[in-house]
Amino acid sequence: MxxxxxxxxxxxxxxxxxxxxxxxxxxxxxxxxxxxxxxxxxxxxxxxxxxxxxxxxxxxxxxxxxxxxxxxxxxxxxxxxxxxxxxxxxxxxxxxxxxxxxxxxxxxxxxxxxxxxxxxxxAGEGFSYGLSERDAGSDTASMRTRATADGEDYVLSGQKSWITNAGVSEFYTVLAVTDPEAPRGKGISAFVVEKSDEGFTFGEKERKLGIKGSPTRELLFDNVRIPADRMIGEPGTGLQLALRTLDHTRVTIGAQAVGIAQGALDFALGYVQERQQFGKHISDFQGIQFMLADMAMKLEAARQMVYVAAAKSERNDADLPFFGAAAKCLASDTAMEITVDAVQLLGGYGYTQDFPVERMMRDAKITQIYEGTNQVQRLVMARQLLAGKHNAR
The missing domain is CATH 1.10.540.10 (Acyl-CoA dehydrogenase/oxidase, N-terminal domain)
Incomplete structure (x- = not known):
């Protein structure tokens, strides 16, 4: 070939x-x-x-x-x-x-x-994404934030939860209900909201297990007036656009998970080649070698899945929903496993903040949750299979 x-x-x-x-x-x-x-x-x-x-x-x-x-x-x-x-x-x-x-x-x-x-x-002005709400996480169609038409504008009221880089970004894609009488999921539209819009504020920073340097806050909308020309696409198409977006961006969470796992493996690999017990480096012990081999094997499998999904994202392949979900799910589960193993390889040192693997373990956890929990990813994959949209090769 x-x-x-x-x-x-x-x-x-x-x-x-x-x-x-x-x-x-x-x-x-x-x-x-x-x-x-x-x-x-x-x-x-x-x-x-x-x-x-x-x-x-x-x-x-x-x-x-x-x-x-x-x-x-x-x-x-x-x-x-x-x-x-x-x-x-x-x-x-x-x-x-x-x-x-x-x-x-x-x-x-x-x-x-x-x-x-x-x-x-x-030029450097960030862009965040406002989809989830307090009572509408995985069930996005049940969102309550409203955008009510008023002349040439829409008036936005409600809140969004768990928004990454909120308060730092200048712009926000926000999903809101524009037609409460429409069938479920069909009356939602997407808008660009600017940080400077009057009535738009932020909640307090969440105190999190990991990714602590990235602020996570609520978006709060108190009758925020948005010009109608800031609607993204046609009215009522927002949820479909949001889900289409996630098909592509779940691949990037897979990439993040792969990077976290690689960083943990890199550090653990260096550590076991320096640490000595019983008169020799612990990397000489077969049990340690088996752990390293499994970590590297699973990491490479996850990386290849992410890269294939990225190629499908670029081509906008019909089976991207399956591959995007699979890449995010496999890579994040793998990252969690590898970072836990890295902490184990460092022993007591791994459990301290003097070494980076405990931070990587905490950071890895969120990749199994955001942009759709891994339980939701499995639902996406199963539905694609049952609908005949992903066929065994």
Missing amino acids: SDTSPAQDWFRTTDDHEELRAAVRDLVADKVTPYAAEVDDSASYPQAAHDALVSSDFHAPHVPEAYDGVGADALATCIVIEEVARGCASSSLIPAVNKLGSLPVMLGGSEDLKQRYLPRLV
């Missing part, structure tokens, strides 16, 4: 991808990893990482060149997120959430909206 066959395009990164990886890895080693422990300890936004990512065009690499972006493909964007997550999971949410927040505009927005907001995102 030749090197240029379509099948190999699925599984081999290009020279450009690997050059990108090397560039991001160097930046992370210099500008991200050295601050990761302090960012976690102080629960402070990783501003040094933010500034470095913006100056290097890695904070929103997915934005097309037509809107002043670098036009990175889906796999390249995943590589950026993966490499940043190896050093600091909180920092990796900068490019990940910028894609999540702005992708609805890219997929369904008017040309005017794209021209209005995407260049500003490229």
Whole structure:
């Protein structure tokens, strides 16, 4: 089989991808990893990482060149997120959430909206995503936030919960009910909300187990007046757009999980080759070697799943919903397992904040929860199977 066959395009990164990886890895080693422990300890936004990512065009690499972006493909964007997550999971949410927040505009927005907001995102103004509510997490169709038409505007009232980088981002894609009488899920529309909009405020920062450097807050809407031209797509199409967005962006959470797991494996591998017990390095013990082998094997399986899903995202393949869910689910479950094993390999040291693996274990947990819990991912996959939309090869 030749090197240029379509099948190999699925599984081999290009020279450009690997050059990108090397560039991001160097930046992370210099500008991200050295601050990761302090960012976690102080629960402070990783501003040094933010500034470095913006100056290097890695904070929103997915934005097309037509809107002043670098036009990175889906796999390249995943590589950026993966490499940043190896050093600091909180920092990796900068490019990940910028894609999540702005992708609805890219997929369904008017040309005017794209021209209005995407260049500003490229210039460094963040974009977050407001879908979940207190009583509408996995059940997004039951949301209560309302957008009521009033002349040339919509008036937005309600709240959104668990919003990543809330208060830091300048722009927010927000889903709200515009037609309460419509069939379930059919009366929801999407809007761009600006941080400066009157009546739009934020709740207190959540006190979290992990990703402490990425602020998570509620979005609060007290009769926020939004011009009608900030609606993304047609009225009533918001939920379909939101779910279509998640098909693509779940792949980036898989990439984040792979990066966290790789960082934990890297550190554990170095540790066991230095730590001595019973007169020899603990890496010489077969039990330790078996753990390392299993960690690396599972990590590579997850990485390949993420990369294949990223290729499908780029092509917008019909079976992306299955692969996006599978990549996110497999990678996050794997990251949780690998980070727990990394803590085990370090023994008592692994349980202390003097070493980064306990932080990585805490950070890994959220990848099993956000952008759809892994139970929901399994529902998505099962429904695709039962509908005949994913066929065994």
